[in-house]
Amino acid sequence: MNKNSTLYCPKKSAAQLRNRQRKAKLFAHFCAAVTWAGAALLCVLLYQVSMDGFKWLDLQFFTSFPSRFPHKAGIKSALVGTLWLITMVAFIAIPIGVATALYLEEFSHNGRVNRLIELNIANLAGVPSIVYGIIGLAIFVRGLALERSLISGALTMSLLILPVIIIASREAIKTVPMSIRHAAYSLGATRWQTAWSHVLPASFPGILTGVILALSRAIGETAPLIMIGALTYVAFLPEGPMDSFTVMPIQIYNWVSRPQQEFHELASGAIIVLLAVLLIMNATAIFIRHKTEQKLK
Amino acid sequence: MSFKKLVGLSVLMSSISAATLSATAYASERLTGTVSLDGSSTVFPVSEAVAEEFLAVQPKVRVTVGVSGTGGGFKKFLAAETDINNASRPIKDKEISIANEKGIEFIELPVAYDGLSVIINKENSWVDSLSVAELKRIWEPNSTVKTWSDIRSNWPDQEIRLYGPGTDSGTFDYFTETINGKSGMSRPDYTASEDDNALVQGVSGDINALGYFGFAYYAANQDKLKVVPIDGGNGPVAPTAITINNGTYEPLSRPVFIYLRKQALGRPEVKAFVEFYINKAGELSTEVGYIPLPEQTYVRAMERITRGEAGTAYTAGAEPSVANLLSAE
Numbered sequence: 001m002n003k004n005s006t007l008y009c010p011k012k013s014a015a016q017l018r019n020r021q022r023k024a025k026l027f028a029h030f031c032a033a034v035t036w037a038g039a040a041l042l043c044v045l046l047y048q049v050s051m052d053g054f055k056w057l058d059l060q061f062f063t064s065f066p067s068r069f070p071h072k073a074g075i076k077s078a079l080v081g082t083l084w085l086i087t088m089v090a091f092i093a094i095p096i097g098v099a100t101a102l103y104l105e106e107f108s109h110n111g112r113v114n115r116l117i118e119l120n121i122a123n124l125a126g127v128p129s130i131v132y133g134i135i136g137l138a139i140f141v142r143g144l145a146l147e148r149s150l151i152s153g154a155l156t157m158s159l160l161i162l163p164v165i166i167i168a169s170r171e172a173i174k175t176v177p178m179s180i181r182h183a184a185y186s187l188g189a190t191r192w193q194t195a196w197s198h199v200l201p202a203s204f205p206g207i208l209t210g211v212i213l214a215l216s217r218a219i220g221e222t223a224p225l226i227m228i229g230a231l232t233y234v235a236f237l238p239e240g241p242m243d244s245f246t247v248m249p250i251q252i253y254n255w256v257s258r259p260q261q262e263f264h265e266l267a268s269g270a271i272i273v274l275l276a277v278l279l280i281m282n283a284t285a286i287f288i289r290h291k292t293e294q295k296l297k
Numbered sequence: 298m299s300f301k302k303l304v305g306l307s308v309l310m311s312s313i314s315a316a317t318l319s320a321t322a323y324a325s326e327r328l329t330g331t332v333s334l335d336g337s338s339t340v341f342p343v344s345e346a347v348a349e350e351f352l353a354v355q356p357k358v359r360v361t362v363g364v365s366g367t368g369g370g371f372k373k374f375l376a377a378e379t380d381i382n383n384a385s386r387p388i389k390d391k392e393i394s395i396a397n398e399k400g401i402e403f404i405e406l407p408v409a410y411d412g413l414s415v416i417i418n419k420e421n422s423w424v425d426s427l428s429v430a431e432l433k434r435i436w437e438p439n440s441t442v443k444t445w446s447d448i449r450s451n452w453p454d455q456e457i458r459l460y461g462p463g464t465d466s467g468t469f470d471y472f473t474e475t476i477n478g479k480s481g482m483s484r485p486d487y488t489a490s491e492d493d494n495a496l497v498q499g500v501s502g503d504i505n506a507l508g509y510f511g512f513a514y515y516a517a518n519q520d521k522l523k524v525v526p527i528d529g530g531n532g533p534v535a536p537t538a539i540t541i542n543n544g545t546y547e548p549l550s551r552p553v554f555i556y557l558r559k560q561a562l563g564r565p566e567v568k569a570f571v572e573f574y575i576n577k578a579g580e581l582s583t584e585v586g587y588i589p590l591p592e593q594t595y596v597r598a599m600e601r602i603t604r605g606e607a608g609t610a611y612t613a614g615a616e617p618s619v620a621n622l623l624s625a626e
Contacts (some may be wrong), residue, residue: 233349
């Protein structure tokens, strides 16, 4: 089509080409601007938070329980609570999520049931987090009588992030080339051996990305935890899954809503710590992903 | 070794100071167990301070404080999931009937005052006071007040912009009940926020603003805001620690409470904690920005615990005002 136009009408086509190229350039600039706007916003946020919060970050801040005196207050119980919770969520949600994805992609062949499950999972990913809190309160806290404990919180959070893990894992498993499966089958491997030793390792980097996103979401959530009765003032560290607990977002929210300026700054300090925890988590995952990718090559 | 000695010494000291506070010998034995509190975010700072101090006296007792709002806290309290509920308003009739149904007896203990403060912009030079009737004309549903001159004709003909807490807040319930006559009745066209700090920001940046929120938020932002003296019938009075404590700042002083589940009182750690709470409430509420109650009210509260007096002093329709609180028998 274009060839024709260059043949008969070279002038017009040159103008058209310039026009199209201009449009392409404009679009590229627009995309760059949008990207930088997001990054700039993050920078402003980080700058403001660090200006307020950095001076509160000392050893005392990490080793103290909450207090009514800002200079004595710390995030010990909240930080430890968050670490407990996120570890438990990882142990519950990752195996279930990955197993579900593996089943749906590699084992199940019932199309209609599959589509129904698929639809459900996609919908669940869009349910507001507070609804999960209500479910958690009804099932785990009251129904199973697990009370207002870490395990109730971890199970509720696992429900919340399962759809994200399942969807991401399925996408990752789908990208594994059929030839790998065929190669395994042709050598006499069973379906289980193929899935476990070939498909799963090959899709591991993608799965990990989904897991990071899901856990990052869980670490910042407050609403469902308040619903199931996570606490605000806790002056002891949880010793087991049945203990009561608090987490960092709740502590931050509490400090932000105090009237005194010092508490607002403490909240900024806690935000820095929360960001650091997230960053460390993500960095570890990226490191692991890099290692496995190299091994696969 | 020296550390052990130090710990021993501090335990000794804290038990001596605790013993002098109250005749009850709550520090003579090392208690264990858990005391669980939940409820209002307004009362939270007081309970947090008490829990923090109690930890120094009874380090083996686990005191936990949650924040799920007065109403949300009562739901847990009435399911016997918590021992104590922090409440920024008296218990409602509906909640009392649930308590009766479930056989839960509660002891009502006022712990401090919060003076609701009516706030204007620092640059506002015309408002020197407001009467309760004027406040009602501003805030009632279907209010016709749109400009400052609608309130008093000699005030400027500029649009008045209103700020207040959202409908889930106990502050909103109390203000609307006291000023408009019915809890929850208010004009809807104002800037509402559950976050009092957002209201502080709003009023401090708008010369035509008028808002209301808890005294602690005004006290922490006095350099940015101006408080309006309120005329409750005996001339305009501004909220201060003194006028709220002695009851002259009327009718916007409200007591805040803890509700104790009577059945939980059988546990020694709970009993020790509430007695400690009432002993320390005056001192600690001041530290976190609230106003202590008159001394005799704490004495009365302590009697309620020792006698195990259940029930509320606030029957249907009665305003939870200062006068009511003291006369309540």
